[in-house]
Amino acid sequence: MIKYSDSIREISERLLKECRVDMVIGFRRGTVPMMNEPCFAKTPEEVQAFVWDSNCGINLANYLTDRKEKIGIVAKGCDSRNIVTHIIENKIKREQLVVIGVPCKGMIDKHNIAARFGGEILDVAEESDQIIVKGHDFEETLAKEDVLQENCRLCIHRNPVIYDELAGELVDEQQDVDRYEEVRRIEAMATDDKWAYFDDLLKNCIRCYACRNACPLCYCPTCFVDESKPQWVGKSQDPIDIRTFHFLRAFHCAGRCTDCGACQRACPVGINMRVFTKKLEKDCLDLFGWEAGLSLESRPPLDFYRPDDPDDFIK
Amino acid sequence: MEHMGIEPERIQFSWVSSAESTKFVKVVNEVTAAVKALGPNEHFTKANAKVA
Amino acid sequence: MKIVKVDKKDWTDGLAKLYRTYRLFGPVKEGAFHCFRELAEGDRPDFEFQNTRLSAKGIIYPQSEDMFVYTLDESREDHHILKEAPKDDTPRAVLGIRPCDAKAVSLLKLNFDTPDYKDPYWLDRYNATTLVGLACDQPCGTCFCTSTGCGPYHEEGLDLLMTDAGDHYLIKLLSAKGERLAQSAGWDGEIDGLAVMENRKKAAEAKITQSIATDNLRAADTLALHQADFWEEISFACINCGTCTYVCPTCWCFDIQDEVHGKNGKRVRNWDSCMFPIFTVHTTGHNPRDTKLQRVRQRFMHKLKYFVDKYETGIMCVGCGRCVQHCPVNIDIRRVCELMNSHAASDACAAEG
Numbered sequence: 001m002i003k004y005s006d007s008i009r010e011i012s013e014r015l016l017k018e019c020r021v022d023m024v025i026g027f028r029r030g031t032v033p034m035m036n037e038p039c040f041a042k043t044p045e046e047v048q049a050f051v052w053d054s055n056c057g058i059n060l061a062n063y064l065t066d067r068k069e070k071i072g073i074v075a076k077g078c079d080s081r082n083i084v085t086h087i088i089e090n091k092i093k094r095e096q097l098v099v100i101g102v103p104c105k106g107m108i109d110k111h112n113i114a115a116r117f118g119g120e121i122l123d124v125a126e127e128s129d130q131i132i133v134k135g136h137d138f139e140e141t142l143a144k145e146d147v148l149q150e151n152c153r154l155c156i157h158r159n160p161v162i163y164d165e166l167a168g169e170l171v172d173e174q175q176d177v178d179r180y181e182e183v184r185r186i187e188a189m190a191t192d193d194k195w196a197y198f199d200d201l202l203k204n205c206i207r208c209y210a211c212r213n214a215c216p217l218c219y220c221p222t223c224f225v226d227e228s229k230p231q232w233v234g235k236s237q238d239p240i241d242i243r244t245f246h247f248l249r250a251f252h253c254a255g256r257c258t259d260c261g262a263c264q265r266a267c268p269v270g271i272n273m274r275v276f277t278k279k280l281e282k283d284c285l286d287l288f289g290w291e292a293g294l295s296l297e298s299r300p301p302l303d304f305y306r307p308d309d310p311d312d313f314i315k
Numbered sequence: 316m317e318h319m320g321i322e323p324e325r326i327q328f329s330w331v332s333s334a335e336s337t338k339f340v341k342v343v344n345e346v347t348a349a350v351k352a353l354g355p356n357e358h359f360t361k362a363n364a365k366v367a
Numbered sequence: 368m369k370i371v372k373v374d375k376k377d378w379t380d381g382l383a384k385l386y387r388t389y390r391l392f393g394p395v396k397e398g399a400f401h402c403f404r405e406l407a408e409g410d411r412p413d414f415e416f417q418n419t420r421l422s423a424k425g426i427i428y429p430q431s432e433d434m435f436v437y438t439l440d441e442s443r444e445d446h447h448i449l450k451e452a453p454k455d456d457t458p459r460a461v462l463g464i465r466p467c468d469a470k471a472v473s474l475l476k477l478n479f480d481t482p483d484y485k486d487p488y489w490l491d492r493y494n495a496t497t498l499v500g501l502a503c504d505q506p507c508g509t510c511f512c513t514s515t516g517c518g519p520y521h522e523e524g525l526d527l528l529m530t531d532a533g534d535h536y537l538i539k540l541l542s543a544k545g546e547r548l549a550q551s552a553g554w555d556g557e558i559d560g561l562a563v564m565e566n567r568k569k570a571a572e573a574k575i576t577q578s579i580a581t582d583n584l585r586a587a588d589t590l591a592l593h594q595a596d597f598w599e600e601i602s603f604a605c606i607n608c609g610t611c612t613y614v615c616p617t618c619w620c621f622d623i624q625d626e627v628h629g630k631n632g633k634r635v636r637n638w639d640s641c642m643f644p645i646f647t648v649h650t651t652g653h654n655p656r657d658t659k660l661q662r663v664r665q666r667f668m669h670k671l672k673y674f675v676d677k678y679e680t681g682i683m684c685v686g687c688g689r690c691v692q693h694c695p696v697n698i699d700i701r702r703v704c705e706l707m708n709s710h711a712a713s714d715a716c717a718a719e720g
Contacts, residue, residue, distance in 0.1 A: 031701070032509060032691060032699075036697065037698065039600070115399035120507055122508050136505070207609070208609040208610045208613050214606050222645070226645050231626070234626050235635075236637050266608070268610045268693040
């Protein structure tokens with residue numbers, strides 16, 4: 001990871017010195033354990049703040065929407081697919097970007113790690129594939145693969161799909177990953193159990209919209225939950241309104257979500273709202289053979305009619 | 316919707332052209348019967364906001 | 368100030384007695400973190416926590432609450448009449464609120480109880496609530512309460528302050544409400560515990576490792592701070608969610624919405640956040656704070672400057688550290704305060720210079 005930090009700084013410095021970009025967007029070291037803060041560098045000196053480690057789970061493509069500058073952007077596999085989606089959806093132009101691709105082996109799950117320890121975590125350090133967690137009266141070493149974010153554990157697109165520079169060598173993609181095991185488990189439940197499952201999932205939601213705002217796909221000028229004429233969704237803590245927000249947002253991400261996990265990472269109460277989008281991701285794959293953000297050339301399935309689109313659900 | 320816990324029979328799709336009146340009657344009757352058999356929907360209902 | 372000793376073996380007895388008079392709220396562990404929940408009879412609050420994920424603010428000031436209700440159904444006698452929504456204002460006690468959250472309630476009161484306006488919803492609940500504080504002997508690594516005019520044993524806003532002394536609690540009675548609650552619970556074992564509590568307080572305060580400097584904020588020039596050049600860098604990462612606002616015990620903004628169902632309707636008040644893009648949208652459609660920078664700047668200027676100027680009682684922050692821990696992109700108020708405080712200092716030097 002230190003190597004990545006160095007090469008990101010080197011590349012960014014070069015891009016700024018050569019005036020190929022007006023700014024580079026990356027991460028700087030956070031002030032609390034397991035966090036890094038998205039930041040920008042506009043001068044070659046400022047790039048020294050850039051770091052890269054397994055706490056870079058926020059999706060930086062979120063910061064590209066509708067910007068006009070020439071931007072260098074640090075992007076791991078999932079982020080790069082969101083950049084492709086952004087380009088296809090006209091939220092940024094390819095010519096504006098210099099993508100600094102980061103082949104990624106996964107981010108660690110801060111909610112998962114915090115839940116393993118009774119006391120406060122004061123420091124989390126990373127050494128090759130081990131995570132060392134320290135508290136007031138404990139210190140434990142965990143294997144990184146045991147504490148990966150769930151979406152990273154299931155990832156089959158670790159290498160950036162588009163890049164102009166590479167911060168490190170391409171990594172092997174994971175093989176034989178069953179990405180939809182959790183989705184199938186829920187699909188197999190009885191109807192009432194499904195209802196109860198989602199009730200339980202969403203019971204702590206405080207409608208802070210961190211999930212929505214961390215998501216690069218959510219860029220509507222007025223989100224449906226913010227509309228009041230007409231009021232599609234109530235704004236209160238009514239449980240039906242909370243559920244409606246989550247499932248409708250997932251629908252808006254159908255065929256576009258890359259399972260970057262930023263939504264879940266951002267959530268202050270640790271809700272796994274990926275459960276919604278993962279089902280839609282599976283459906284898009286099953287029904288249309290589609291995975292989001294893999295190519296600048298193909299139009300998404302919900303954008304484009306094909307005569308052989310599945311219609312066996314229509315009687 | 317089904318994934319979230321609504322009975323699948325509550326939501327049905329059918330192509331019916333305005334010239335297919337017989338099919339229309341058949342579909343309406345079948346879907347009505349299917350939904351009635353499930354009883355009133357208790358899940359996705361909101362009367363008034365449940366707040367403090 | 369009277370201090371009583373309550374043996375832990377008598378604790379559940381006391382709770383049972385309290386339950387006869389008060390609805391009880393306390394920290395409960397749900398999943399990975401603690402939150403305040405109403406306690407059923409026989410339930411005990413779980414004091415094995417540093418702080419709750421969300422503050423106790425929601426007990427006096429619920430995230431969503433009815434303001435009034437009405438029906439247009441003419442078969443009903445009360446049709447076309449705006450009726451105050453029925454509330455349960457029976458006495459309640461919050462057990463285990465931390466001193467930072469309690470001081471925050473006092474700060475909220477500055478907003479909801481003014482000479483000109485008194486918010487009846489907030490005040491009714493506040494008046495019915497007794498706050499039983501639990502002192503912090505193990506502050507979080509992100510706490511900075513001692514530099515915000517608060518502290519792990521701070522008494523402001525509390526009716527009682529408890530400290531866990533091993534096999535017993537020492538409870539300091541701080542107000543008339545506190546004394547009434549102690550009486551209901553049968554906590555009457557008075558003890559000379561002042562020195563012990565004072566020592567425990569010093570030990571706890573010594574454990575606070577984080578601090579912020581706020582000494583230059585009052586004298587700072589508002590416009591100079593407003594036009595400072597660091598806002599772009601501070602606000603860049605912000606995703607404009609409401610996390611900081613909703614976890615903050617001192618944030619008070621709300622939105623009012625009407626909800627209608629058939630012939631019945633209600634007006635609901637919900638927490639709102641100045642970080643949301645539509646927070647300042649006018650009915651004309653104009654939005655004076657439609658950029659992220661303006662909104663982020665507003666938040667910190669309010670908490671660290673406007674509030675300081677208006678109320679002259681320090682900053683609008685109690686150092687609980689929740690925003691620092693939970694901001695999805697790690698925007699850190701301690702860092703922002705440092706930038707604002709040192710900018711103000713250099714500003715002053717220029718003026719004197």
